[in-house]
Amino acid sequence: MGNWDFDWERFSILRHKNSTEEEWKDLPSSALYWMLENSKQVFSISTLEGKIVFISQNVNKVYGYSKEEMLGKNRYEFIHEDDLHYFDTKVPPRENERIKLTYRMRHKEGHYIWTETYTSKLKENGIEYYVMVTSDITSKKDVENLLAQSEKLSVVGQLSAGIAHEIRNPLTSLKGFLNIMAASPNKIHPQYYQIMKEELEKIESITSELLYISKPQVDYRTEEKIGAILQDVCTLMQSQARLNNVTISLQESGYGNILLYCDKSQMKQVFINLIKNAIEIMEQGGTVYVKLKADTKKVMIDVIDEGPGVPIALIDKIKEPFFTTKENGTGLGLMVTNQLLEKHNGTLSVLQNEEGQGATFRVTLPII
Template identity: 40%
Template sequence: MFPNEEHIYDFAFTQASIGMALISFDGFLIKINTALCDLLGTHMEELTSPSRIPQEAQFLIHHIVQHGIPLQTKVLEKLLLEQYYNHPLGYRLSLGISISIIRDHHNLPLYYFAQFENKTMIRQMETQFHFTKTNLHEKEDSFQQLLERLPLAVLITDHGVIQYVNPSGLQLLQAECVDELIGMSTNSIVDVSNHDRLSERRKKYYSHKSVGSVIYLIHCLNGQQKYVEGFSIPITLNGKRAILGVFKDISAQTIEGERLMQSEKLSTAGQLAAGIAHEIRNPLTAINGFMKLLRSTEHKKEHYFSIIESELKRIEFIVNELLVLSKPQAVHHSKPMNLILIIEQVITFMSGQASMRNIEILPSFTEQSIWINGEANQLKQVFINLLKNAIEAMNQGGTIHIYVFTCNNEVRVNVQDEGCGMTEEQIKALGQPFFTTKETGTGLGFMITHNIIHNHGGAISIVSEPEQGTTFTVTIPTIIEPEETIK
């Protein structure tokens, strides 16, 4: 992360007026700001320590992790939740939670980004509005006074035409007087990109269907754009059915969230750029040094040429792997195929290399055919990479076991070696650009493997212990065997 990026990122996160947290997919708080601690009534040390985190906060994080799963597969871009939280001081909060995914420059999910907002007052107002609605005819004067004093913007519309605006609404829309807004269509205020949402909600209201809260991009009378969040309820105005909407300006927190996500992307890009520069600088330095030696001597040194050629090939290898990684792997021609045949072909291909190092590859299949949708060459690349890693990890020979079985509409392939294994820290770092446990590796092979499996709707996991070997588990969704065999 470059200094300016780190400063912007930390400032946006720590100075935010709303609660923010980065949460791992397995439920650990990676980073939180003080606004979240204040909101939840806890200390930073309690939330960041798994053994000290309060049970109520732990339940809240678990709720976020469980509901955020669709975000990882891009089924949703953002998820809005509302969850009750029992504050340590004895009162109950209604928390609005916005969940999105922080992704790296390859668009792979890293962790959840959650924003927390106290919506207790809005919900209390909503409850009060629902109660007041039933007695509206008897208490119109009191209701009018309530609307006038509300700190939130209130608009009453009839089929999208504004009939009433309270003082807070005038301030939100930058209007000088009520006459500027009365009779205006909400279509001219709400941005055209949100018109479909506006129209759909309007139909539901007049069909007596309930709807939840909503976020709109609006245009104020002075040309300023704002993001607003609110809810609407049907009421009776002058004997006619109308809609009352209560809205709050959320522009500041929306901008803060977008700035934070952009900082994360810049940070990831900066780390990758630094890694590429470091990896290519080393062979370039060696080439430059040997070129100077060649110029300073009258005799040709074949050994120098060999080293220069070797370093140039390493640069070419790094660039080729980066090119493979940058290709849109999601764009491939999937077709039904028998995964068992793919794995058998890879084992045949890799057996010669394994034998040269006194290694035996032993497959174990529970079925003769397991059908999936996939691209054969990409899947072969996955299992070649896994077997190659296993072979290179076993300097003393041994056995590589491959177990293939189905479970819950998925096929699982375990590649188990008897090699040097990895520490927990190495496993966590695996997949980062240019992290490798090999002397001549680039760390990009696992990223390529992970991308291919991800684009096949699958997942890959690792279990390893130092000196005890490593097991890679690939999981891919299965399909029903097609009527006609596709060769």
């Protein structure tokens, strides 16, 4: 399978479902070329192994490379190394299955741009290949990242009162021990040092976690245990929960060691947003349950509250931008949560609790 010329006998991908092959053949070739070369989208065809056998001339407008520089190369040479695993697991295994991919491609100048690709596996004259239609969505991603960072900083600000309270308690203990040691310098018990060390470690743990989630997003993905992520988030949210007379119950049920391929900071933001919402909705206090269950392909994390529940009429609206039922809400929390999950090939669904009290926010993520 060599470099393909622009042959409508073989270039069946561009046929519209409601058009016949003969109708396409009757169009002037100059019009067809114009459509391809002036589109904002890049059209390409590759072998199943990734070798690029056709790419539209307008590729230089998106990637900076000429058509000749990309023909014959393997597409994996241009995909960001952190997105290779995602790309491999998402390309459609079955014929005519249409999949949307979001990943980074290297520009000729050396930087990476965010792209959105619709791809399908087709078969022509006994030969299987992937066809792709790709758009540059870097500007869209920049806006999404700004909104996510804004919401993240808003959450950090809202958590600050509870965190300050959480830090004040060990500081009070430390001050007390220092006063004892100053009053009786010759009668310092060894256990004082151990208690003081533990109190300092509490402060370090809380402040480190707060600083970690405050950092700008870089989309750095690694293999992470879902249980460790949830434990860190629940530890951070304990102070907020106590201020609202709420208990957080994490129930891993043996699934805590399941591995995700994810950006840890973004995953933590997802569960911080969900647990924070659950705490705030329970005005009379109660318990937030965080439960895990899984099958061979995915893990499901349920954040369950004991609040009034979500009205059926609002279930489809709560993930929309700037929609909020809170007096001082931004309306960005669940929108950002949903976007972060989509970036990780995950989903967010809202369920009414069977008992008729409260709601369940279910996160579903693919496992390694």
